[in-house]
Structure formats: structure tokens, C-alpha cells
Amino acid sequence: MKRTTNDLRTVALGAAALALAVATALHAQVAVRGDVVHTMSGAPITDGVVVITDGRISAVGPAATTPIPAGVRVLRAAVVTPGLIDAHGTVGVAGALNSDHDQDQLEHADPMQPELRAIDAYNTREMLVEWVRSFGVTTIHTGHAPGELISGQTMIVKTTGNTVDEAMLVPLAAVAVTLSPEAQRGEGKSPGTRGKMAAMLRGELIKARDYLARLDRPDADDDDAGDEPDDERHRGRPDRDLRLETLGRVLNGEVPLLVTADRAQDIASALRIAAEFDIRVWLDSAAESYLLVDEIKAAGVPVILHPSMARAVGVRENQSFETAATLRRAGIPVAIQAGYESYVPKTRIVLFEAAIAAANGLTFEEALATITIDAARILGIDDRVGALAVGRDGDVALYDGDPFEYTSHCIGVVIDGAVVSEMVR
């Protein structure tokens, strides 16, 4: 009956070890001290400190008044910013190899496939995830790429985690729509024109609206086989339809459409459809948005702008380095994205894209906002990321100089309080 001493000792040691492990996890702390800390929730702090406890920011302030608890590891840098946010890319769904087995960003079987989930296609070990992270990018809005009328869903993840669940912030961030000739089909297939693209998108949204309406009805009371299928009286509660269910979440305002549109007429179509269905839209890429500033502002639509260095060809031939500044001056919320690349480079890096905006009309802090707090607000994740403030996730990027200068380096990256990169890049 009586336990042996050895047994007891084993149990006691095990319990102590477990307690220690739990204590370590619960009270894990790291501090970052910077010559300048850009909190993006107030003025920059000279000689500032960020303390992260249990993955969240527990203190931010001047070093003189923000004590760093004894024994806590301190990372130092010339410039400290919130972890950067890529407001729209395809990293992790599109891989660096660019061969069939790592390209899951576009499925061409059907021009409209809103049911395609990004969470089912994301490779946490994709080398491009680590690549962008090494420049300070800690959060990415990624998923299905522009290139089909409705190419699928997007999601928001951290650039860490062994599984997509560990990386997850928002599993369904938006439904990706492309209003551009690049999503048109040749050889007599639809959509083949701009007019047809709008008609098909509207038709699908109307179907989804009908689906939502029918969901509210009681089940059909009998088998309606043989009846006229369009007979309103016999249409009861519909079978579950992933495609319409997803668009239903757009119609009820839960999820926005991410509409990639560069030409002014395509941007106008996006705004027209948003108004018709009273849905939320994030304008994506939007090269010629500077021509429709008043309309975009009146519609209350944010712009997730193409990379500053996007090639000035095709529908983006009239893109401008100064568009971010133009939109910002007009009071339109603007974030900058890495975008989708089908060749080399396979991804761009938002740090570099915001740098060009900083050199072309935005102030340093305004440019930094396009890849931190403003991106977070547009994406609806500013309660978690985008600023260095108490209670926010412990995501921090460290640089050895002005982060936008070509010759500066990212020297450290922290996500949820864990130091995930210390390489000099």
C-alpha cells in the first residue's frame, strides 16, 4: 500500500519540473531597447524600452522610466519598430520554387471559387516565409492571388508557427476578386470582357443573397421532385453550399471583398458593386486610384496599394511612386503590400516598398504606418498587432539604422515574445 520513497521522489521531481516549465512559459520575458522606438501609438521614444511578458507587451516607454526586470534578456538596436505587416501577398501559398508543386495561389478550374480556403494551402515551412520575416515582417495577409474573377479566400497569419493553426490570426480575412483583364479568359470562355466580369460577379452575389434568404425559411416539407425547380413556393431551406455560404459572409458584412483593380474603370466598377450590394470592399493594387480619390474617399473604402516598385507595365503602366502620399493626403486609409509575383522576384518585401513611398511624399512615420498600424487597422487586427503598446502582441523588428535605407540591416525579429530571427539582413 505504502509508496516507496523512490516513487515519491520521482513524483515530486516531476511535479517540480512541470511547475518550473509552466512558470517559465507564463513568465517568459524579453526586452528590446532602442535608440529610437517607433511605437506607432504615439511619438517616437528616444532611448526606449519594450518589455514583453508571456508573449504580450507589458511595458513601453523611455528607458529612464521603464524598468527592465532583472535577469531578462535585452535585445538592443538603433531603431525599433512594431513587427511589420504585409497587407497583401501570397507568401506561403505561393512558394519560391515556382513549379507546380508549390504554387497553390491560383486554381483555374472555374472563374469563381470563393470556397477555396487559404488555410488549406499554407505552407508554414515555405522558405519565403522565413525570408520576409528576416527583414522584420511578422504578419502577412496571404492567400489566393489575383488572376481569377473570384480566386478564393485570404487569411492573416504570423510568420511563425509549425502549423497553420499556430500561425493563425484570421482564418478568413477576405474573398479575393480580380476586376482586370488579367482574369479574363480567351478562346470563347467567360469572362472575356470587363462587362462580363461585372455581370458574373453580380450574378453570383445575387445567388448568394437568395441563398441567405432561403436559409431563414423552414425546411421544405416534402420532396419537391417533379416540381418546377424555380417555383418559389417549393423552394425551402437549401442544401449547404460552400460557395454561396462564403459569399453570404460577404453579404452580411462579416468578410470584405478584396478587389484587385488597377485601371480607373475597374476601380469604379469595384465601388459600384460595393454600393449595389452594400458590402465591404478593400481596394487592392489600385494603380490608378489617384484618378478617383474623391470617389474612393466618399465610398469609405481603404486601399491596399500595389508595391511601390510594381512594374509599370500592362494595367499598372501608369502606376506612381507617389500614390501612397496622394491617398494619405486625401484622408484615405492606405497600406502597402508586397503583392503577387509570378516570376522573379517571387515575392517583394514590404519594408522595401514602404521605403520607396517614404522617399516619394510620405514622411518616415507615415510610410512606416502603411506597413504597421494603418495596415493593422484596415485588416481589422489592430487590437493585436501594428503598434507597440501594452497588451498588444509582442511583435518587434530591430534595425541597425533607418530601416528604409538600402544599406541598413534588420538585426532581430521577435514574434509573440519569442526571438525568431537574429540574422543580420
Place this chain on the structure above:
Amino acid sequence: MHRFLILLCLGLAALGLDATAGADGPARAWTNARILPIDGEAIDGGTLIVRDGRIEAVGPDDAVVIPADAERIDATGRTIMPGLICTHSHIGGIGGADASAPMQPDVRIHDSINVRDSGFMRARAGGLTCLNIMPGSGHLLSGQTVSVKLRAAHTIDDLLIHDVDGRMMGGIKMANGTNPQDDPPFPGTRGKAAAIVRSEFIRALAYRDRIARADGDAAKMPQRDLRMEALVEVLDGTRVVHHHTHRHDDIMTVLRLSKEFGFRVVLHHISEGWMVAEEIAAAGAPCSVILVDSPGGKLEAMHLSYETGRILEDAGVLVAFHTDDWITDSRLFLRMAALAVRAGMSRDGALRALTINGARILELDDRTGSLVAGKDADFIILDGDPLSVYTKVLETFVEGERVFDRADPDDRLYATGGDGAGHDQDPYFCCYDEGNMR
């Protein structure tokens, strides 16, 4: 080839003397500038004197005598450096070899250039003054390249550069690795690619032998063959091979074929060049390097490194950069050197890789690529350090003529982009087909 170079040098020297002796045109003197001559130390408080399209003098303000007739321009706060030279560009709406054969040395890229393409204005806005315009990499040999100066142009003739024999300057474009692979008659493997190239050069050797045996007797001359003619120029060393190549083993294949046939070669892109830097140095092959923002996009570019410039520089290789425009934008060419410096390349080496080293690769270093008296007045004026993201190219001069002025709204449009900056022309797709790479 040596005869050719000597003639070129003599010719330039003669022209230089003429310019000094003539001194007919008005002189302009930029003073109080920070001058980066590239050949020589940086000068704080420097003067640059330009007359008749050439550099008359460059040096510290107190060491340069400004001619009495000179127009003086106060360049306080400005940095003046040589115009940038891009050794690998695809601007101009060009079209080289077609799909009929993997080697088409008869195709000349200058027969396809649209001088009104907005790419030229963007290149001037980026501070470029001299380019090597090349056909793409979808062929083992996609045609003849052409060196151009970005002068104000009405027709292609206004852009061309001729040597003292009146020969248009340019090289020939070749490629290996996966880009030229396709269904027959294109190669399906690397072994086949090399075999096709070797067979064609062996034919060219035979063609050259027949011409030699004819010894001037028209009756014994072979039928004129444009393809063989261009390859004979390659064999004779009067036409340099500009070779697209990425993987380390593909680079070695290029060097092997270069040695076998004795052709002169410049290695382009070389994503994995850092792996065989010593071998490249030993072969004496100059390199034209591109850095893009992430590795990959295709298997053979997976190991692309920002450190390529540093590693090749350390190995003693002649390194220039290129835009590969539209792969990277000519307006951002300075950025490439800055990224190389970010990864450890020397600042001096990176600036040389934008200027004089490109001129050497294009065999134009006697007339451009550095700010030295007697050279063409190809230079740019910046509002800050060339390697800073915040720095703007304010003015670009080619042979003394201003071809870009940021203060002019029409020119500024091309620098920033905006409504009307594009001309709605199809980009040049070297190896891109609806997302399928080859």
C-alpha cells in the same frame, strides 16, 4: 581584336585633341559639387567643366581654372557622378529571335527598337546614360545586342555607338540552363544545349576556313551566311558573348565552351556565381550581376544571394550590375548597388559596378563610365548620396546634352510615374508565358 582596340584608342585620342584644340562651343562649369569621378577619389567642393559634349576638366574648385566664357552653375549640395551604365536591358519594346530555332545569330536587336518607348524616358530618369540592349533568354542564342547612348532620339540611329571603323557596337546574347529548354528544335536537356552550341560553332569555324582559303578570290568565297558571319565575329573576338547563366554548373559550362572556341564572354545574372567565384576569376570572365528582392521564382535562382557582389569582388572578378529591365526598373538602378553594399560589397566597388566596370564590359571605357577630362560628358546630378533611398536623380546628361530634368514636369512624370507615364505597350517577356516559366 587588339588591332581594333588600338584603333579605337587612337581614334578617341585624336577626337580628344580635336575637342581641346577646337574649344568652339560654350563651356559650362558646375562648381561647389561633391564629385564622384569613380576613376579618382571623391572631391568635396569640386568643379566639372563640360564643352562640346566632352569633359574638359574635373577637380577641386581651387585647382580647376574656369574659362572666362564658361556658364557657371552653382551645384552646392549636389553630387555629380558618371552616368549609369546598364550592361543588360530589355527596354524599347524589342523582339529578338522567334520560335523557329534555338540559335539565331542573324537577328539584330537594333532592327526592333522603338525609341519612343517610355522605358527610355524612365531609364534617363534613373540616371542611365548607356545601355546594352539585348534580346531575351529563351534561346541558346537569341540575337545580336546593341550598345546605345540615351541621347535624345528621333530614330534608332540617334542612339547607336560606332567604333572608329564605323562598326556598330554590340555583342551577342546567349543563354543556358532552363530558360532555353523547350520542345525540339530547342534543347530538352543541358547536354543537348551544349551539343547544339558546339555544333553551330564548328560550322562557323568551317565557314571561316573557307573564307580564309578563298584568300580574297570572290569565286572561291562561300555563299554569304548572316548567321555564320555573326558567329565568325564571335570566334574572332570582335563580338563579345553576353551569356545568361544561373546555376554553378551552367556557369562552368559557359566557361568550358568559351575556352574551347576562344570566344570572349561576359557572365550575366549568375545567381550561383558566388559558388564558383575562384573559377570565374581564374577564367578572367567579367560578370554582370542582378540582385532581386527574393530568391527563387525558378529553381536555378533559388540560391541567389545579395552577397554575390561582395564575393566576386573579393575574388578579383570585374563586376558590373544590370537592371534586366523590366525585371528591375531602370529608375531604381542605384538601389542595386546599395543592396550589394548592404551585403558587404565595398562602396567604391559597388559604384564602379554601376559605371566604369559596365563601360569596360561594353568596351566603352575610353569614352564613358568615369569623370575624366577628354571623356564624353555623360553624368548625373543627384541631391544626395547615391546609395540612399531618399536621393533623387535631378538631371541626366549624355554627351553634354541634358536628357532628363526632374524640375521639368514632363520629365518628372517619368521619374515618379503617373497618368500618361505608360504607353500601353506590351512588356518584353523573355521567358514568361501565362505563369509558366521556361
